[in-house]
Amino acid sequence: MKRRMFQFVNGVFFSKFIYGLIVLNVIAIIFESHKDILRSYNQFFQAFEYFSIVVFSIEYVIRIWIADLDNNTPILFRSKRLGYVCSGYGIIDLIAIVPFYLPLLVAFDLRIVRILRLLRLLRILKLGKYSKSLRIIKNVLKDTKPQLSVTVFVAWILLVLASTLMFYAENDAQPDKFSNIGDSLWWAVATLTTVGYGDVYPVTVTGKLLSAIIALIGIGFVALPTGILSSAFIDNVRKDREKSKPCRCPKCGEEFKTS
Amino acid sequence: MKRRMFQFVNGVFFSKFIYGLIVLNVIAIIFESHKDILRSYNQFFQAFEYFSIVVFSIEYVIRIWIADLDNNTPILFRSKRLGYVCSGYGIIDLIAIVPFYLPLLVAFDLRIVRILRLLRLLRILKLGKYSKSLRIIKNVLKDTKPQLSVTVFVAWILLVLASTLMFYAENDAQPDKFSNIGDSLWWAVATLTTVGYGDVYPVTVTGKLLSAIIALIGIGFVALPTGILSSAFIDNVRKDREKSKPCRCPKCGEEFKTS
């Protein structure tokens, strides 16, 4: 029976069901934020929340129970079950249900309960389990780690330099908007990511000149991680294709791989 | 005579004529939206619309008539004519004329007529028939489908996470602009695409910090599809070039072209 349960839980039907339930949970969180909708359908949302919690809790208990049948589960203290509980997916599965039970066990401040409710959104991470997406992204991030860390480091130095310079250039003219380097950092992020809300911008000639130079030089460096990530994504797939396609000589039938 | 008509319809002259008529139709739609211009030249626009409809209708009838001569037409229920009517191009050709005839047959609400008029714009898709553009784009989209779906999926998760976090961070300070997660999503789209209209932006310190982190991390992922698409475009052409370069078999020395 345990084996049959293992096959059911890892089967297509159950996966799709949990997948759908997570998506519905995310949609519910979005609609609950509308005060009018929440007031009108309060009971429905609560019922759906109870239903989700029951399903996710049962799923969590079953997964602990059948963990010893799965060869991919890591072993911790000679126990596959403990290995599952402490693995990345086990922790995500726990976080998806714990925010519901905690306020029942301990009396919490209302504000903390509110933040705990926010943790429900982390159920979205359970999606990673059912798609290849997170695995591919994990590979890409691992491949580009050295370049990414270099460019992120440079981006941070640029942000700090830019915001310090702009603070000294604009502080006198706009003491309310460039009141300290922290405020100036907000300008630097908005500018170097090219978002440019328009709530903060330089007004002095020095500030505009500096800002123009910073934008022209800095945007390139802050955009580097994006360029590196997208290149790595494409490389990752190109490698897969080249592996699978051997080249066949039409004369002698010899198969070989083109370099 | 049917064969001669087939050659004429698929010839250079007729293609260019239809191509030009479509472009003029699009320009007419743009100018009609100016109330002053519409009032002054109302009769001209109506005459042009009648002329276009007559040409497109005749074209549609002729294409059905000569469909059995074209080897590329798909066969449906043993009929090439039905195959053309139900093919992608056939449906586009129909959509280009149907919004004109429908209000003549059935009495419609004026608002529906207005939306039906909007469908005229879809004539622009007929252009795809006369250029290689859509074919290349179709190939590129097919090639990059796995990567695009992964990155679009990640982009959506990021948008939802970002907007939920910002809703909880800014709702108290700006209840009118971050009134629910839907409104917050509007901010997330404007920020992560780096458009940044400036109609919604965080004002609290928590919101600004969160927003800066979200922007620096998220923009990279939301921009990934663009990077992937442009790389695929270039690859698509590079492959064409390499086809013309022969490949040499390492065993027998025979040169041949790889497919």
Next chain:
Amino acid sequence: MKRRMFQFVNGVFFSKFIYGLIVLNVIAIIFESHKDILRSYNQFFQAFEYFSIVVFSIEYVIRIWIADLDNNTPILFRSKRLGYVCSGYGIIDLIAIVPFYLPLLVAFDLRIVRILRLLRLLRILKLGKYSKSLRIIKNVLKDTKPQLSVTVFVAWILLVLASTLMFYAENDAQPDKFSNIGDSLWWAVATLTTVGYGDVYPVTVTGKLLSAIIALIGIGFVALPTGILSSAFIDNVRKDREKSKPCRCPKCGEEFKTS
């Protein structure tokens, strides 16, 4: 003497002198636009303009005179001189001086004189003659012509579709900002290039939803030309490097090219 003049005009010193004069001309145009500066230094700017015109005129006459010594000059009607006058560089050289002489010959409206003065800025194109820049860019544009034309075509269709949809979505709510599809196009350009000034943005729920979808899909396509151009630039240089660097076997000394 003519040969000596030819060597002087095509030498390093004369090139640098003209190069510097062009840069100074551009700087002068920028400073002249400041009304205060123009009033104070009017005589200086006029003197500099006369000096530039004299130099460029002499250069033009000399270049016609010595055109028959240059093997690169195209031949037109058996005349190398006529070939130079009608070549791209010849026309640019002429445009750089003609706006000064025209008002002396014919009595012009003051507004036309103003536009003619603007043509002085085209002297900047003479820089292309003295740097390899324009040649590389010309090559890159030629290489990527097929992809660029496809993506520019798709970008235009997207712009027209997006602005027509947004016109129908926002016209009722903001009749002043989305008064016609032309105005709507201005919104579409600002959004799809991610500039997002913030002077026009959707306010209705339909408009925001449409705009979010358009932005997420459209930005990728409108950014394609940039991605294609930058890839082509890098390819262009990579090819040059691979050509020049043969690989030498450390054992037998045989030089060969790696594919």
Next chain:
Amino acid sequence: MKRRMFQFVNGVFFSKFIYGLIVLNVIAIIFESHKDILRSYNQFFQAFEYFSIVVFSIEYVIRIWIADLDNNTPILFRSKRLGYVCSGYGIIDLIAIVPFYLPLLVAFDLRIVRILRLLRLLRILKLGKYSKSLRIIKNVLKDTKPQLSVTVFVAWILLVLASTLMFYAENDAQPDKFSNIGDSLWWAVATLTTVGYGDVYPVTVTGKLLSAIIALIGIGFVALPTGILSSAFIDNVRKDREKSKPCRCPKCGEEFKTS
């Protein structure tokens, strides 16, 4: 003892200590800009500044002392110590401490002291010494110098052309925002980098049309340096990988590594 000091200064512990001190210095500069924080913790910031200066001064003296033991130090006038003082790192080390001592030696205007204090931020460049980041970026910048210079040159021409055209198009309608080409350049930078603060934008039909065309064409060229930089980054790492893959000579079959 000198040798032991050399090993200590170049060891992991001392490097990490200096690294941490620099980061703390940058954080201190950011927090000092908050007037409230500066007033409350003035003595703490001063103490930390004295401590930092003492550490960096001692480091500088020691580095001069032990310079002759380091084989990487360049030799200047037969002296390794002078070589260190005039090397890039030596100058950065000096700049990190000099702004503190200068006002003690010479009586300065208060405004100059303020700018000198800003130089403290350059201590951030000392980080480059302790990470591989700056070296990689230096390589990438060296590799892409020819393409970068071309694209930066083109970007500048585009900026000047765009701002001059927009000045003539918008000067009459918005004499306060497009009062001269310098102001117009500010618009051009904000638009072509796609930041788009929204403080300056065209309002006339001519200006909007021009601006749309400039944006669609120009953004591609201004974004080129970014594309080139990110490609070079990826190439830089790909080359490292390929180095480990041996190359085979087609004549004698000898395997060897390409440099």
